[in-house]
Amino acid sequence: MCRSIKTLRPPVLPEEATEEDIRAAAxxxxxxxxxxxxxxxxxxxxxxxxxxxxxxxTTELLAGLEVRGRTGPPGRAD
Structure with missing residues (x-):
């Protein structure tokens, strides 16, 4: 859809997304x-x-996601 919106969760973004990151994506x-x-x-x-x-x-979504030991690239089920 919009390729300029970055993935805001690990492992793509190693640190937590900031409020500024989330608002920019929104x-x-x-x-x-x-x-x-x-x-x-x-x-x-x-x-x-x-x-x-x-x-x-988006803030609610990111707070509720649980990312378990992902080894492959984002978007691919391991």
Whole structure:
């Protein structure tokens, strides 16, 4: 979908993703889905709410994931 969004969990990202990393990924996602790099003033509020919602969902997802002894590349079941 959007190749500029990085994987934010180990082993791809060895340290924990920062709040800034998570928000940047959320912003990229909302930009891709909406088709707007920077929305017009009349769309700014809904755009910003979407970024915050995706940020919160991503934070929750990363907090709940359990990555067990993965040896292969990401995206491939071992």
């Amino acid at each position: 912003l990229q996602y909302v930009r891709k889905v909406s088709g707007f790099r920077a929305p017009a003033a009349h769309n700014r509020e809904v755009f910003d709410r979407a970024v915050e919602a995706v940020t919160a969902a």
